[in-house]
Amino acid sequence: MIITCDKCKTRYKLADTITDKDAFKVRCQKCNHSFMAYKSVPEEQSLLLQEEITPDHNKIIAISNQKGGVAKTSTCLNLGMALAQMNKKVLLVDFDVQANLTILLGFRKTESFYEILEKNTKDISSSIQKTRYPNLDLLPSNSKMALLKKKYLNVDRYEYLLRDRLDLIKKQYDHILIDTPPSIEFFTLNALIASNFVVIPTTCEYLSMHGIGQINDILTIIKKEINQDINHKVLITMHNADITSEKVMFNKIQEKYRDNIFKTAIEIDNKMQESHIVNMPVVLYAKESKSAQQYIKLAQEISGE
Template sequence: MIITCDNCRTRYKVADDIINKPALKVRCHKCNNRFTVYKNDPSDDSFLLQDEISPDDHRIITMSNQKGGVAKTTSCLNLAVALARMGKKVLLVDFDVQANLTMLLGFRKTRSFYELLNREVKEIRDIILHTKYPNLSLLPSNSKMALLKKRYLAQHNFEYLLRNRLQEIEKNYDHILIDTPPSIEFFTLNALIAAQLVIVPTTCEYLSMHGVSQISEIIKVLRGVDHDVEYKVLITMYDAKKTSERVINEKIRRKYGTMLCNTVIELDDKMQESHIVNLPIQYYDEKSRSAEQYQALARELAG
């Protein structure tokens, strides 16, 4: 269960079996405030709350890999849906000119970040769309996004355009997930600068691993200029039946260790079927292997 200090509003996750009475007196680890949680007979003894939940952890997540075909957009969508199904308020940001994420959510001819920077709309809230899925919204993309690179690439601090705009609405969402193109340039740099966590999806093949290395090197550079960003590697479309994939999987685990997501997304025909009918996998077949794995990934990232 979740307990919130009535003084400093710090939140804690507490195992249900700890509060084994009608109520329990507790003490906040952060402000030392003592308060009672469902207790009829106050006692001098109190349970010290220490395992603080930070609401800012992993608030903005960017999906990125220079290599295409690694389930980047698929992972962005299905992780967002999985978080939304946990009751999290989630915003998806389609920051790819191809607008695949926008199309997967059933939208066409939408306004985008381009219209915002071009001052055709006043606020970023004006271009955010509510999807048909509970707790899930979208900042869409369109073909005009291609003009942003030409117009702003030479501008000083162009890489902060997205971050500065998301700061206006960041507190309205539990998580913001950004989808990026399969390249390292204007859009990807903006998305990396905006993020607190970067997830790098990779299949178990050489070229995809190379893309992971490039993203990790860029993140090291960003850390060198005081941008605090973490990254996690996510193995996708894994087929344990193939010897080559098992070998590369082991190499990835040795190389990245704790930087690797515990959850692995396996190859699943149900995922391809969900694309055909234009549905997230959780709404196409929530009992499928990939649906359960994306839900597990959501629990892993959300703590």
């Protein structure tokens, strides 16, 4: 079904199964306007519109968990690389001051989102770097990103700074993956609001469940207030099934998030750490390794192929 925002005229393609009502209230992701949507659109019009609309399902993906060291950056890099190898055009956004993703891709002294905002432009294309890998681009981070929070926190629509800019270039990519820091504030909030899908990497430790709960709470608010179409799934990372406590937590997490968890789990694998040392994604460095094969499966799960 196709619906059109009364105010800004943005069109959305929704699954017919989303509701069984003929008329229902929705909120526009773009301008935040609430309007009534109707299931029956004249056939001629819907055929015309379908050609113009590219569904955004799983297109902009934030990789987020307030807990540190749960493989957010490793997931961003390897999921992105695996999607690029499936011939998808991928942009990675390093939205963390640590700039780990930027470093792992071999970049130093590049412009970041900080310089983009300082130039007072919405056009981020000149800051996007082509990586040495086909189909994989990067919007890098640098240490100046640390100043953003203080400088822009009181600016109007500060939480939309990333979304407003990705809106202009998202058509050029099949997937945009955003790496976020281990905290929920300026960067993570901007990333979540810019996204339509959130991957929540988690290890099988007791405190990790807490981290998932925190992201879920924020997503509930974002769904209610800003973007009702954002979806999320938990991704188990660095799993070691030889440790009993890990096995227990693995089952608990599977049970608790059974409708929102990836079938693929990523196991602990020395090849991942080796791949970081040589600044390569593990899906290239050791394609046959456990973790590489699992990230390739994850990419297939996400793209539905």
